[in-house]
Amino acid sequence: MTTVLKSTLAATICISAVVLGYPSFAADSTMKLGLSMPTLNTPFFTVLVNAATDEAKAAGGEVVQTTNANRDASQQVTDFRNLINAGANVILAGVVDRAAIKPALDYAKSKSVPVVIVDDKPSAGEVYAVVRADNVAMGARAAEALSAAMTQKDGTVLHITGGLTTTNGRNRKDGFVEAFTKVSTAKVIEQTANWDGPTSANVASTVMSGNADIAGIYLATDTLYYDPVSAALRSRGRLVPAGETGHIAMVAIDGGASALKAIRDGYLDATISQPVTDYAKYGVVYLQAALDGKEMTEGPTDHDSTVVKDGAYFVDELPSPIVTKTNVDDANLWGNAK
Template identity: 30%
Template sequence: MVKKRIISVMMAVLLVAVLAAGCGKNDSTEEPENKEGTDTAAEQEPENKEKDTYKISALLYSRGFEFMVALDQGIQDKCKEYGIEVEVLDGNSDSSTQITQIEDSITKGVDAILLAPNNSEELVAGVKKANDAGVPVVVLDGNVAEGCEVLASCTFDNKAGGKMAAEHLMEIADPCSVLECTGATGAYHAVRRGGGFEDEMATDSSYKVIANDCSWDAETAQNATVDILSSNSEVNAVFTHNGEMVRGVIAGLKQINQLKKVGEEGHVPVVCIDGTPAELDYIRDGYLDATVEQNPFDMGALAVDVAYKYLSGEDENPEKEQYVYPRLITSDNVEDPENWANQIK
């Protein structure tokens, strides 16, 4: 009886030992496999893994004039450099069209949107849709009003441009009253260009500025030139907020027999902002003294650069306001190949 009990105890001990050995084998093989698998996954899929290709939509309020064509080209050239897939769309100067384009871009699964807004207030709703979808928006050549979030705004330093125009005008024009043909009252570019110009002109009390809202329009600028220069002999210089209004100023000076070339007696100095091909031709012809260039190629490239560096993790907190800086063009450098108007295709 005792012998049987001893055998039974021995068999029980042996069974426990076998089971324990079996359990020990499972722990020693499965746990390292899980650990190794976790490490491999961490190596292959880092938190900020850079994608092979990014998709971007560039939504321009218009492609109907040279500046915007060059902006388009600057965007595409920089995207090609980075290997970014880009679709550029024309908003035809319609805010509702741009909002639809934002919605379509979100549906297509783009990684970012570049937006040159038709209207800063009306595009808030569209940008909010992109915010809700987690699609970053970089604004260029303008701004979007409060009520939404943009990654950054890439634009011309309008205030510095106005200041540069004033500095040059005071160098070439004797003390006088200056006609300022402004863009539309309250417009983003007009407020800043006018502010930079007027602040700098105010540093010399021998000059007086007469601002006239010409709403970016050549015909309105022509009428202002005729009316003001005919009625006020102290007005002997003109500054326009864009190149289109220069056409009207030149027509107005011709209409009142005051159109003289640079260097001729009675010449009325004229300075503007933009740097378009037409402005460079006016400089070559001797009717425009200078233009302050805002380079759309650089602006487009800057916006793409901001988007790419954000998406790739290189710069996840870009400066909210980034600028393309002004450059003065006169007869001395009008043929410079660096002038954007000499590069446009």
């Protein structure tokens, strides 16, 4: 591990002799990273894989394999076994299903392979750390941005949620609903699209057909929903840039490249950007800490976040910036990654 990475790690977490739930590792253990992704059909996870690969190499390690579960929970369990059989001594993973991942985590523990989960957290099983953003706060920030962007304050709002069986889906919904009722009296039509792009387009078309007064739209994800929803609006002559008559205010969460282009073009008013590259960066930092026999603890970090204990899990809740025309070209936004 490089001197810079050791300095970052020392400032990030407190140090102890043993990793909770795992045996001690040699202080000079070389990282052999396995990447278990729930899907690779979105830029979110491809950027995450590329960034994690760069971070592992910078730390003197390597990526032994990247697996794609194609949103199949049972496949992800198999993927964990395949990664460990391929020589992975640590695993960075997204989650297909919060409950169904437990056998994979149990197997990793039985082989003394530490795991860090990004973006969501499991409902059972042991992991070294979880690295994610505060999705309730993201939903609240989106609500405030949408209310501010709406020119027809008494118009109807379409809220297309993510899958409500997922933590992120529920949190993004709850954060939005609680905050929006505090800043607006607009009627809200809530429909779920279960993280599926074509479904989001169908929802938008159906709701627009029966509600001519739609003045605002909140998308729980822009990487999956923005393109299909904007296509549905365009087909009805309702995709109009900000500042022009007929513009429907629209705010989302994620911060993918398509959303950033839409902000530049004026069709999307704002998005809340997930810190995807930081998921990779600090996920790798924590996995190296596990290899070095260090223990996660609660408290502030050196990267403007706080590690909290959420049930059985240590969770590093990273900040998620709001993106508008004023900062859409920021090179640090993952949607601008080359």
